[in-house]
Amino acid sequence: MATVEELKLRVRELENELIKCKQKQCAMEDALHRPKIDKMSAEVVDSNPYSRLMALKRMGVVEDYEKIRTFTVAVVGVGGVGSVTAEMLTRCGIGKLLLFDYDKVELANMNRLFFQPHQAGLSKVEAAELTLRNINPDVLFETHNYNITTMENFTHFMDRISHGGLEEGSPVDLVLSCVDNFEARMAINTACNELGQIWMESGVSENAVSGHIQLIIPGETACFACAPPLVVAANIDEKTLKREGVCAASLPTTMGVVAGLLVQNVLKYLLKFGSVSYYLGYNAMQDFFPTMAMKANPQCNDRHCRRQQEEYNKKEAQRPKVEVVEVEEDVVHEDNEWGIELVSETTDADLQAASGTMPDLPEGITVAYTIPAAQDTTNGETVEETEQSLEDLMAQMRKL
Amino acid sequence: MADEATRKAVSQIPLLKTHAGPRDRALWPQRLKEEYQALIRFVEQNKAADNDWFRLESNADGTRWTGTCWFIHELLRYEFRLEFDIPVTYPDTAPEVAVPELDGKTAKMYRGGKICLTEHFAPLWARNAPRFGLAHLMALGLGPWLAVEVPDLISKGLVVHKEQQREAAE
Ligand SMILES: [Zn+2]
Numbered sequence: 060m061a062t063v064e065e066l067k068l069r070v071r072e073l074e075n076e077l078i079k080c081k082q083k084q085c086a087m088e089d090a091l092h093r094p095k096i097d098k099m100s101a102e103v104v105d106s107n108p109y110s111r112l113m114a115l116k117r118m119g120v121v122e123d124y125e126k127i128r129t130f131t132v133a134v135v136g137v138g139g140v141g142s143v144t145a146e147m148l149t150r151c152g153i154g155k156l157l158l159f160d161y162d163k164v165e166l167a168n169m170n171r172l173f174f175q176p177h178q179a180g181l182s183k184v185e186a187a188e189l190t191l192r193n194i195n196p197d198v199l200f201e202t203h204n205y206n207i208t209t210m211e212n213f214t215h216f217m218d219r220i221s222h223g224g225l226e227e228g229s230p231v232d233l234v235l236s237c238v239d240n241f242e243a244r245m246a247i248n249t250a251c252n253e254l255g256q257i258w259m260e261s262g263v264s265e266n267a268v269s270g271h272i273q274l275i276i277p278g279e280t281a282c283f284a285c286a287p288p289l290v291v292a293a294n295i296d297e298k299t300l301k302r303e304g305v306c307a308a309s310l311p312t313t314m315g316v317v318a319g320l321l322v323q324n325v326l327k328y329l330l331k332f333g334s335v336s337y338y339l340g341y342n343a344m345q346d347f348f349p350t351m352a353m354k355a356n357p358q359c360n361d362r363h364c365r366r367q368q369e370e371y372n373k374k375e376a377q378r379p380k381v382e383v384v385e386v387e388e389d390v391v392h393e394d395n396e397w398g399i400e401l402v403s404e405t406t407d408a409d410l411q412a413a414s415g416t417m418p419d420l421p422e423g424i425t426v427a428y429t430i431p432a433a434q435d436t437t438n439g440e441t442v443e444e445t446e447q448s449l450e451d452l453m454a455q456m457r458k459l
Numbered sequence: 460m461a462d463e464a465t466r467k468a469v470s471q472i473p474l475l476k477t478h479a480g481p482r483d484r485a486l487w488p489q490r491l492k493e494e495y496q497a498l499i500r501f502v503e504q505n506k507a508a509d510n511d512w513f514r515l516e517s518n519a520d521g522t523r524w525t526g527t528c529w530f531i532h533e534l535l536r537y538e539f540r541l542e543f544d545i546p547v548t549y550p551d552t553a554p555e556v557a558v559p560e561l562d563g564k565t566a567k568m569y570r571g572g573k574i575c576l577t578e579h580f581a582p583l584w585a586r587n588a589p590r591f592g593l594a595h596l597m598a599l600g601l602g603p604w605l606a607v608e609v610p611d612l613i614s615k616g617l618v619v620h621k622e623q624q625r626e627a628a629e
Contacts, residue, residue, distance in 0.1 A: 209547070
């Protein structure tokens with residue numbers, strides 16, 4: 060006999076099936092309303108979804124707007140920032156979007172933009188594709204509902220980044236990191252360093268009042284492993300910031316601003332207009348937008364980052380005119396009004412025990428923590444050499 | 460950082476030597492052996508200190524770990540299942556430990572029952588990578604989390620002792 064819980068679960072599953080059917084039907088009907096458009100037109104008529112975008116070309120802001128249709132962008136993480144990012148790119152008429160996320164839509168997400176309550180229970184990538192296809196049927200979509208950080212999925216993820224372009228077999232043009240955790244960022248960083256794939260990282264702080272975007276060109280600009288995570292100083296006294304009973308806060312405003320900054324940088328990068336930001340921070344408390352650029356670290360932990368640097372340096376040496384990304388040498392002021400601290404959240408004792416060198420960063424940007432320059436490997440006992448096999452050890456662990 | 464007891468426990472866990480993640484076919488088996496050595500030592504030490512509180516085991520290639528952890532509160536033992544995958548970026552980044560049966564019961568959790576570690580954990584892990592292993596993750600991550608969350612969940616009635624649960628059902 061099925062328990063009440065099991066029956067509830069089954070009802071929920073069927074409800075979700077129904078939502079999917081309804082949405083598929085709507086999508087099909089709506090697709091009939093707006094057929095695919097072969098060529099973007101600049102004609103200003105109320106039936107042309109691209110007229111205002113093509114006006115950018117007429118005004119001379121963008122040289123060739125239609126080129127947007129030739130690009131493929133992968134969005135990793137379709138949450139508060141990623142979903143809005145995907146919507147903006149869809150409305151701009153991007154050629155192809157790859158969406159990666161393992162999560163489901165939950166009612167707890169409704170303080171954010173994009174997803175709607177009736178989509179609760181659907182996978183984020185699936186729900187996003189249905190909505191986005193409806194908004195712009197000219198965009199090609201490819202969705203993957205999995206966690207990219209596990210072994211099997213990571214291999215597949217790498218394969219899709221290097222072969223998932225508009226022309227099957229070609230790499231994507233840009234990867235956008237819209238994930239909310241360190242592991243996933245590092246996984247994207249690892250993949251992009253190995254593949255030499257240009258990507259942009261985005262993030263919103265756990266207190267929801269600061270964020271950043273960052274362009275990473277493997278071998279040229281600092282990768283995510285080149286330095287401890289860069290964060291925007293929010294000028295909140297960490298000692299008064301209460302963390303008990305909560306994991307993270309989120310605001311649709313901050314996430315919307317960060318998504319906007321990210322896609323603006325994407326458009327400027329792909330369509331070649333304006334200047335592309337290497338690192339752009341957003342401090343919502345003071346409305347301050349610090350910028351900076353940082354070169355790749357020759358001592359980076361990621362060997363593929365070091366390999367990309369060698370290749371980049373070789374290429375640069377062959378070029379007649381050397382154009383190097385300038386590292387802004389701004390020194391952190393001692394009386395800093397932005398509340399920069401070496402390691403904001405830890406105690407003085409921790410700082411003394413383990414603080415490393417602080418990179419030169421402009422006002423308003425700091426690192427999440429520092430790493431001691433040389434680890435004292437003699438400090439602390441290490442595991443001994445053992446004759447035991449892995450199987451022996453596994454068995455021993457089970458017997459404990 | 461952590462309290463004195465945690466500090467002491469952590470200082471007794473042997474550090475690991477091999478810097479290799481699961482994608483490193485050649486060196487991962489060696490790292491895995493070191494993980495088991497450190498875990499065995501940690502569990503033995505916990506037993507000796509009359510503070511045995513978890514068991515872990517992995518699949519054959521060491522990429523998926525499952526086990527149980529328990530917490531004694533007012534002489535009653537509360538036991539929970541735990542699980543995590545080794546991310547491709549391990550040991551530079553720590554795995555995300557999940558206690559699925561507590562999902563949705565506490566705000567100190569991300570979706571899927573992944574525990575939300577304190578702001579001290581990430582810097583500590585980064586500073587000690589790759590010498591910290593899964594035993595350190597248990598001691599610095601899950602242990603302190605359980606110590607804070609379980610008594611709170613019990614006091615709110617969100618976690619009920621299995622025996623009492625059975626009595627209530629009868
Ligand atoms: Zn690097």
